[in-house]
Amino acid sequence: MKEKELTKGKVTTIIANLVVVEAEGPVSQNEICYVDRAGVKLMAEVIKVYGKQAFIQVFEETRGVKVGSEVEFSGGMLEVTLGPGVLSRNYDGLQHDLDKMKGVFLQSGDYTAPLDYEKEWDFKPLASEGDKVSAGDWLGEVTENTMPHRIMVPFKFTGSYKVKSVVKEGKYKVNDTVAVLLDSKEREVPVTMMQKWPVKVPITNYTEKPRPFKLLETGIRTIDTLNPMVEGGTGFIPGPFGSGKTVLQHAISKEAEADIVVIAACGERANEVVEIFVEFPELEDPRTGRKLMERTTIIANTSNMPVAAREASVYTAMTIAEYYRAMGLKVLLLADSTSRWAQALREMSNRMEELPGPDAYPMDLPAIISNFYSRAGYVYLKNGETGSITFIGTVSPAGGNLKEPVTESTKKTARCFYALSQQRADSKRYPAIDPIDSYSKYIEYPELQDYLNNNISEDWVDKVMEIKNYLIRGKEAAEQINILGDDGVPVDYHITFWKSEVIDFVVLQQDAFDEIDKSCPMNRQKYMLDKVLDIYHTDFKFESFEEVNPYFKKIINEFKQMNFSGFESDEFKRHEKELEKIVKERKVEKEEAVEEKE
């Protein structure tokens, strides 16, 4: 890239973190610039240009900035630095390493390097001399916390190249040249292990993005069984405060079957991020036995950190996820909460005096949200490998009302909807995902249906639909009982209701804090679902409605004990036997039933 003269400018207007700059040369939309505040450089981004005036949003407090303060434009957009060593790090929204910052308090202008430039990595070449390559192709590999980390042709390279040389296996730093490529005009282009990419631009070095078809196991029954998430899928979790959004997201991040987890803590409580900081380096990855932190990157922009950087933080997280996807890895991206991101957009739009849309959010909010969600997905890479980004965002609807712009815009684009219900949370039925309001569009995909039926059991999808139907029936029965009174309805209503309660207690509810119950593998989910269906299909005999409740409570209790015991352990089997005994007490044998009819 050519050295070009960088534009300079001077501050003319300051309204909180919106600053207007009189630019002395060309500026581009979304260009990064630095405002000089008595020697401290404050990072900012151009968000609107009007004649010679560039409107910039400063990623820091603007206190002390004056009219006439010097501004230096960088010539580039907001970029993240990609290379080995991104994992296990705690970044702020602009990818500055929080651990490297000095002092207890964040100082504006303390911009730390995202990678460790001194660390040496064991590089293994994957490409060889003469290979034809283009952006995103793998040149070599290093091992990053046991995970293969591919060194790729930088995404910014356009056209095709020929490999002139690749260095031998050995130890290299991220800035060392590991390969030399020749472009179409036979010019030499060096490649290091590190590259930069603008966060607002998707990385698209894949050949195809099919409809997702593979189940992504989360270990959470109410998700995996009822409303499955897929590799490369999108979903969102709206819920009023106190309904367990963050606990649920943490549970997914711990148990989901992903190679890499990127967490964007966007405008939420700092103590919740501290919980991740404290727990993740200690917790074991259930699949590898290593520490969870080794496969995790955290982007923390808590609610008290600068608002403009909050907007950038979700893009930073997405770009890091795309980088790892290009290596053929399964990435899980979580953002808590996308409402705070939308509010950051609103604050800025408001200061720019744009005409507001609903609830004073910017008019293009739905478009911004759907563009962002569309960056997730399952992809085929050019070398035939696959990679995926599964994105799950939380939404914090104002007043718990789901008819607000962020929820509605997200609902239009995300394919899974995990509605947290206050009522379930209040009655301590966790996870509080409402089984009837929530949905996964993916279960309607024939691709996924085939996958589930082939991998779990041939009639799996039918069984799931059956269970959903029973839950609705149970709800209807409960409503009838409430209206007409316990003795105003036939005993059958009570039985239908309590059978659905069995499903609720055994399948839907799960104890995120219990060592065993917190994660339920698919084969176990299948086993339990079959057991529960058996109960549902069994005819029971009751004399009066008063007998129904205590009897089913006994059944539920045995089931719960099974959930709390190791799968197929002695304890598990003991409770299973006990359960069979209880079922026999009131089971109507088929022949018996026939005889009675005669």
Added chain:
Amino acid sequence: METKAFQKVYTKITQITKATCSLNAEGVGYGELASVSGRLAQVVKIEGENITLQVFGGTEGVPTNAEVVFYGRPPTIKVGEELSGRFFNAFGEPIDGGPEVEGEEREIGGPSVNPVRRKQPSELIATGIAGIDLNNTLVTGQKIPFFADPDQPYNQVMAMVALRAKADKIILAGMGLTNDDYLYYKNVFDNAGALDRIISFVNTTEGPPVERLLVPDMALAAAEYFAVDKNQSVLVLLTDMTLYADALSIVSNRMDQIPSKDSMPGSLYSDLARIYEKAVQFPDGGSITIVAVTTLSGGDITHAIPDNTGYITEGQLFLRHDTDIGKVIVDPFRSLSRLKQLVIGKKTREDHPQVMNAAVRLNADAVNARTKLENGFDLTEYDERTLGFAKEYSRELLAIDVNIDVDSMLDTGWKLFAKYFNKPEVGIREEMIEKYWPKEEE
């Protein structure tokens, strides 16, 4: 604040609204302080030479030729041990007749703590109120509001919490306190002889509303001094944050900003978070804990102020008047402390979580029984017992006038369990029952 020599004095104000005024000036920094006819003001907007000032004292009587002087620095507070026992106004000036405080001058509303430097909160703050200590335990570094209707005695409860909490310093930030409530606090603190560890920043309803905006920042800057420099545990009481938010909306309105939900500024969440997130456990032992009051209108928690607050704070406390015992209690169902898991059963006795849950569950049974009663159904013998339990539970534990330590609360819990229920009904783990179930008296 006095004017220094060689400062430029401006005398041409071009625009005046109720809360702001504008003038032409040069070399002014954003967020800088100024004085307009002796009233404190802050730069909130700079457009070329045109500077907009937010006048904290209101603009009544400000003439277009008023003298305006810029201080060249943002609002500050003088910090030092001498702050203890003193009462200040929103600008940090003494209002108790005492001398000016000498000390280091610090900016208020300073930077936030780097999240990786925070420690996970882990120390219990005992208040003696069982509705809090037993069911909704407070932890150092936590932020939690009382959601209360204006007629509820939240100021009394706050004063009580302040006096009983085992904190090194208690800082009261009073926003829009009525003069009566201000005097109430002053008397209570005086009489308790606890003044040496209490510092108050007070804006009463007699003062202009915009002035309130400085109060939390003043209080929290002082709190940071004691928590960081002195490694002390500091409890900050913010009352009433609804009035603070109202002042925010006044200013944003005067500056022609587009309001969002409930006429609140679009930045309400960030504005409140900036204050509440000052609650922190520092690595060197100091901590800032915030207990706030958010008054509700008619118990509506979906209004923008309590709603945004709920998303920021770590739980909320509700007060309720219990007609059975004729006292105010801490509502066991709606109240929640999100951080209690970090201390109960760990820093308190092992049976704490179990006793807490069992008592709340049995109390829920009592609520069902009461509904049955109201609907004219017959009560079972068990229902009768739950009602008896609930009444005594309210009186001996939930009422805000209870003042006992956590162990006694747990013992009281066990005593009530044994009085009204048998062991299986309480549903606590076997080994706990063995250990703590009161031995029958011979």
